Amino acid sequence: MSRITVSQFFVMLFLCRVFTFFTAVPGVSEQISSSGALVFLPLCAALCALAMLPAFFLLRGKTKRGILEAAYSLSPLAGKVCALLFLFCSLFLAADSLTQFGLFLTSAVYPEQSGAMIVVLFCLTAAVLAMFGLESTARMSGFVLFFLLLSLALIFLSLSKEMSLLPLVSPLLEGTTPIVRGTVVTFAQTSELLLLLLFLPRLRGRVKKGFALWLVGLFLCLLAVTLGTLVSVGGYAQADLYPLYATAKSARLFSFQRMDALHIVIWSLLGLIKTALWLLLARHCALMLFPHRAISRMALPGAAAVSIVCSLLLLRIFPLFRAVYTVYLSGAPLFIVVCLVPLLLLLFSKKQQKNENGEAVK
Amino acid sequence: MRLLKRPLLLLLGLSLLFLCGCMKAQRLRERAVVQSVGVDMVDGRYLLTLVYFSPNAQALPTGAETAVASGSGATLSQAVDNASQSTGRQMFFGSTRVILLGEAFAVQGIAPAINYFNANSQLHPATYLLVCEQSAAPAAKHVDPETLAALAAATRARQGGVGGRLMDAVADLETPAAALCLPLLQKNAQGDEYSLKAGALLRGGKLTAPLSERSFTALGWLLGDMAGTTLTAPMPSGGLCTFSVQQSRPKITPREQENGRLVFDVAINATAALNEVLPRPEAGITDALLKEAQSALKSELLDLTGVALQETAYENAADLCHFYALLKKHLPTKLPQNKEEMQKLLQNSAFEIKINVQISRTGLETPSKTR
Numbered sequence: 244m245s246r247i248t249v250s251q252f253f254v255m256l257f258l259c260r261v262f263t264f265f266t267a268v269p270g271v272s273e274q275i276s277s278s279g280a281l282v283f284l285p286l287c288a289a290l291c292a293l294a295m296l297p298a299f300f301l302l303r304g305k306t307k308r309g310i311l312e313a314a315y316s317l318s319p320l321a322g323k324v325c326a327l328l329f330l331f332c333s334l335f336l337a338a339d340s341l342t343q344f345g346l347f348l349t350s351a352v353y354p355e356q357s358g359a360m361i362v363v364l365f366c367l368t369a370a371v372l373a374m375f376g377l378e379s380t381a382r383m384s385g386f387v388l389f390f391l392l393l394s395l396a397l398i399f400l401s402l403s404k405e406m407s408l409l410p411l412v413s414p415l416l417e418g419t420t421p422i423v424r425g426t427v428v429t430f431a432q433t434s435e436l437l438l439l440l441l442f443l444p445r446l447r448g449r450v451k452k453g454f455a456l457w458l459v460g461l462f463l464c465l466l467a468v469t470l471g472t473l474v475s476v477g478g479y480a481q482a483d484l485y486p487l488y489a490t491a492k493s494a495r496l497f498s499f500q501r502m503d504a505l506h507i508v509i510w511s512l513l514g515l516i517k518t519a520l521w522l523l524l525a526r527h528c529a530l531m532l533f534p535h536r537a538i539s540r541m542a543l544p545g546a547a548a549v550s551i552v553c554s555l556l557l558l559r560i561f562p563l564f565r566a567v568y569t570v571y572l573s574g575a576p577l578f579i580v581v582c583l584v585p586l587l588l589l590l591f592s593k594k595q596q597k598n599e600n601g602e603a604v605k
Numbered sequence: 606m607r608l609l610k611r612p613l614l615l616l617l618g619l620s621l622l623f624l625c626g627c628m629k630a631q632r633l634r635e636r637a638v639v640q641s642v643g644v645d646m647v648d649g650r651y652l653l654t655l656v657y658f659s660p661n662a663q664a665l666p667t668g669a670e671t672a673v674a675s676g677s678g679a680t681l682s683q684a685v686d687n688a689s690q691s692t693g694r695q696m697f698f699g700s701t702r703v704i705l706l707g708e709a710f711a712v713q714g715i716a717p718a719i720n721y722f723n724a725n726s727q728l729h730p731a732t733y734l735l736v737c738e739q740s741a742a743p744a745a746k747h748v749d750p751e752t753l754a755a756l757a758a759a760t761r762a763r764q765g766g767v768g769g770r771l772m773d774a775v776a777d778l779e780t781p782a783a784a785l786c787l788p789l790l791q792k793n794a795q796g797d798e799y800s801l802k803a804g805a806l807l808r809g810g811k812l813t814a815p816l817s818e819r820s821f822t823a824l825g826w827l828l829g830d831m832a833g834t835t836l837t838a839p840m841p842s843g844g845l846c847t848f849s850v851q852q853s854r855p856k857i858t859p860r861e862q863e864n865g866r867l868v869f870d871v872a873i874n875a876t877a878a879l880n881e882v883l884p885r886p887e888a889g890i891t892d893a894l895l896k897e898a899q900s901a902l903k904s905e906l907l908d909l910t911g912v913a914l915q916e917t918a919y920e921n922a923a924d925l926c927h928f929y930a931l932l933k934k935h936l937p938t939k940l941p942q943n944k945e946e947m948q949k950l951l952q953n954s955a956f957e958i959k960i961n962v963q964i965s966r967t968g969l970e971t972p973s974k975t976r
Binding site: 351352353354364367368370371374404409410411412413416476477478479481482489492493495500501544 | 613614616617723726729730731766772773775776777779780927930931933934937
């Protein structure tokens with residue numbers, strides 16, 4: 244099994260989270276470009292750190308072990324249940340990336356194009372990227388990070404003339420409800436925490452330090468982007484379904500008449516990396532469940548096919564989309580897989596340890 | 606895995622054929638690259654005048670390589686469709702520079718056009734908006750889109766780089782105060798030339814009143830940085846002086862008086878250079894003359910801003926200076942709940958204007974004594 248460095252891995256996680264941030268789900272996107280974001284983003288960072296505490300205690304001092312390996316070591320049944328749960332999550336999150344990509348392109352950029360074709364092509368490309376493996380994906384992420392930061396700098400540089408502090412109002416102006424909602428929704432969309440728990444055995448280096456730097460760096464970057472959007476094209480961005488795309492669309496620099504084209508290219512690369520990671524994870528979970536050679540061959544194409552089907556269903560059936568995203572954005576599913584499952588495993592392991600110690604004393 | 610990689614790559618390569626570049630390709634000659642759009646309302650139907658790039662046509666009197674298409678319909682989409690059918694080309698708005706809004710249409714409300722064009726993914730949000738006296742169609746047909754865009758850009762620069770674009774209108778229409786000011790394209794007396802002088806005041810997205818040239822200019826002083834513009838002011842002792850503005854910083858702060866009345870403190874700090882004095886003083890540029898010029902500039906700015914606030918806030922109850930946003934930022938407890946409350950609040954508020962002017966350099970050479 245190929246391993247990558249902690250810094251490479253957290254660069255990938257950073258890109259994945261930024262992808263979600265760029266395509267805030269329509270309906271909650273207005274919060275991204277409001278002053279409230281300046282409060283709920285740091286709150287969400289704290290919530291993410293807190294949610295990871297049970298996993299931290301569970302995996303403390305155990306190198307080369309992720310949450311799945313820890314579950315299997317406690318009991319094969321617990322391992323299989325966890326693998327099934329995480330397989331389901333990975334497939335859903337791969338489908339979510341495809342859906343968000345398809346929705347964004349067909350609603351904001353190319354309204355006349357078929358969402359199905361975009362989803363299929365995008366997923367096939369992501370599957371190819373996943374086939375090249377984690378190491379190749381990680382290497383590609385370095386370049387993408389460079390271009391992402393460059394494009395963001397260019398966008399905000401071109402909008403510097405428009406900047407005004409007038410839209411910066413008290414974040415608590417509309418009460419605490421939008422802050423709480425913003426914190427929960429942003430946490431719900433930070434599914435990268437699950438990637439971390441499952442990819443742990445494949446990392447080389449100091450994970451705790453990497454995680455802390457990732458969390459701080461990520462939310463500082465999101466804060467900077469939010470602040471930049473707010474003070475440059477705040478009113479216009481708030482009126483748009485995709486505030487950050489609206490910001491990129493408004494920018495003009497040198498011969499770049501439309502900076503949104505650059506934004507879309509980079510954003511597509513982020514989406515590819517994210518989808519590829521979830522597909523890799525789905526393959527990993529499937530292999531843990533059924534460790535056969537045939538599964539090893541078919542897991543990735545199978546995961547891609549399932550993700551395409553799920554994504555197309557979500558795009559075509561709006562009541563299903565609404566129901567699924569109401570649950571997903573409540574934050575409960577992520578809280579269960581990232582916090583509750585490790586907590587249960589931790590309690591189970593403590594109990595097992597106690598029993599073992601008791602038997603040893605006898 | 607290796608066995609699957611090749612078929613998957615082949616499938617991916619083949620599926621590229623289904624992308625828009627191959628399947629839904631649009632030839633350039635089948636596409637009308639729209640450069641300016643005129644929106645009018647005739648008998649309750651939208652009338653669109655679309656000026657598009659056409660290398661073989663010379664439809665405009667200016668000789669520009671453009672042709673004109675028209676289409677009408679109950680909705681803007683239908684009007685665009687009809688224009689497409691009449692030309693046999695698909696309308697492409699990616700290069701549109703200006704949208705002209707006819708007076709009759711603006712009176713009924715520009716929101717449908719703003720929403721339609723804002724939703725169009727091809728159109729750049731920085732496309733200029735102009736209101737045309739009477740109808741937009743003749744102006745669109747007779748004035749080169751590049752000229753219109755240049756006029757709009759120059760007007761925006763003269764207004765401190767504030768407003769006048771599609772994205773500004775979208776943002777302004779979102780606030781409860783929903784007031785905006787757009788340049789007004791006027792025909793000259795002979796009816797053969799167009800110029801942008803005054804503004805059109807829109808409240809709630811509807812054209813309410815024309816705005817005088819002085820008020821229109823003053824809005825720039827109240828909202829943006831007028832650096833690079835010139836201003837001519839009458840001297841107290843007679844004659845005129847012209848200044849080149851190097852910097853201007855407006856600041857508006859709301860405060861509540863003890864009796865509960867709102868006061869907006871308007872402060873403008875400006876630095877300008879004296880460019881021209883007429884008639885030319887015999888004694889050259891003296892300290893006394895500089896002081897007089899400074900006082901002239903101060904009075905002119907005081908008068909300009911006073912006229913603008915009178916015309917917009919008091920007479921038309923229009924929030925063109927972002928008073929709602931200022932209240933939201935500084936006095937959220939006094940924030941009005943709806944449009945009517947905001948209008949009342951504006952008409953009952955007081956404005957205290959403070960102008961601080963500095964003449965940084967004279968810009969005029971003192972006649973040499975040796976000469």
